[in-house]
Amino acid sequence: MEIQNIVDSAENNFLNLNSGIESFPILRIQNLNVYAEKNHILKDINLEIPRNKITVLLGPSGCGKTTLLKCMNKLTDLYKELKVSGNIFIEQDDILNTKKDIPSIRQKMGLLSQRPYLLPMSIYKNVAYGVKLKGIRDKKLLHYSVEKNLKEVGLWEEVKDRLHSPATKLSIGQQQRLCLARGLAVKPRIILADEPTSALDPISSKIIENLFVELKKHYTIILVTHILRQAVRLADHVVFMYYGDIIEQGPPDELFNNPKTETLKKYLVEGN
Amino acid sequence: MNKRKQISEIVFKLISGFCAYSLIGILLFIIGIIFVKGFNALSFEMISQTPKGGYYFGGEGGFLNAIVGSLYIALGATFIAIMIGTPAALFINVHLVRYKRTQNTIRYLLDSLWGIPSIVYGAFGFTLMLLMGMNASLLAGIITVALLVTPIMTRTFDEVLQTIPKGLHEASFALGSTKTETAFKILFKQGFSGFVTAILLSFGRGIGDAASVLFTAGYTDLIPTNLDEPAATLPLAIFFQLGSPIPEVRERAFAAAAVLTILILIISITARIISKRYLKTIIK
């Protein structure tokens, strides 16, 4: 019994030590397969996502980028037709096969989707919502969190006088930043961004891009994008997908300047 | 070619315009007839007094008993429908989101229930009443009407919940909501206008239905003071008075019809105002 405890605590120490190491991947995907009926959407994906970096998922429409993101926070559960198998480790937790409660796993990730889906409530409550789910009820703490996260996405000055008006009155760009703030408020480790700028004008897109560069100091970002320039500007690590396979991955200058496969070469030429 | 397009455009516009406006015309015509005929007989006495002796032969009194009875039954039934229909509709849309076939089966069954004529509910309620040893009463009326309107409540709310984009479900779950939190904190708010519409439809159907209360609620000249007593209703007040050979009594039927119509109009306008207020926080 005692030995068990010692072993356990030694193991814990080892894990804690490890998670302090920069290069240790925050997220590890092993043999991930996703089927929709007979359709093989993701084919034996193996992938490691580096900590505090921006990893860009690149690839033609329908290659499975969104599906891959949805596996990471188990939103695939919402679709019965999707059969998911394999392992996804987030900080040693195999989230696909764990008995831990799913909401707390999902809170390790903030989701930013293609267009902003605001909660049907005020600006303030949009940000406070996720914090309240964590059981925090104290007004001061909530207000602190709302202010801090709105400041983090540069929205505070724009909305501080109308925190209690409906969030729908904001512009699309502001709405997307609000969605980011709301995701950050639950203190995630990873930000999953699925083409977050595709509904935005160039200026709002630029703001989001700049935010990502700031945010990667504290968060790991996984970004799906169609825009090659955006990938070039932001990526620390690029993953190129094609029909459910990862064809190539690596640092951006290597991948963009010396693509090894014909598929990527063609994609880069056509994309420009 | 272009000319032909222009002509067909004009013709189609005329036809569809005519259809749309004639619908409004028919509505106005019905309301007009009821009000013109009803307002002759309508007086403060009519809506503030219960029938006195000889009322049904043109004597003194009014049909307050039917107004209050109808309100009791419709409110009671709508309340039950809300308590059952709201969680049911949310359940179909959140917990059954993975089970398309079950969803569709439930929807199909509810639609069938919606389509069953209310006299059948009346007969069913009557049987149930006898089985339970009850008399025609307010409670029996409320239960029967609740059976009638709960499918309406559920399906109407469900229809609106169905239009909520998947992205909002995902946003809610991604923030760490459980299914119950997603249902009651997010989808309920997002679908609030549908919720109000559903209540309105249920109430309107409940207050206006005659066949389901005919055997179950009974009819009385008194205002019920507890659930065991029978209750009069406006539709039955219209029905009984319209059958009278005395013209004055038949006019009173129209007065009752006018009151029923006004009640429904008030409810529908209030519901509009409430749901408008909530629409502001909703994403489209």
Ligand SMILES: Nc1ncnc2c1ncn2[C@@H]1O[C@H](COP(=O)(O)OP(=O)(O)OP(=O)(O)O)[C@@H](O)[C@H]1O
């Ligand atoms: N729920 C589902 N049921 C059936 N097929 C699905 C489902 N979700 C995704 N797919 C299929 O999986 C493939 C990958 O879809 P996914 O949305 O992940 O692509 P994507 O790379 O994000 O594309 P895009 O760049 O256009 O957003 C597509 O062929 C799609 O039709």
Ligand SMILES: [Mg+2]
């Ligand atoms: Mg996608």
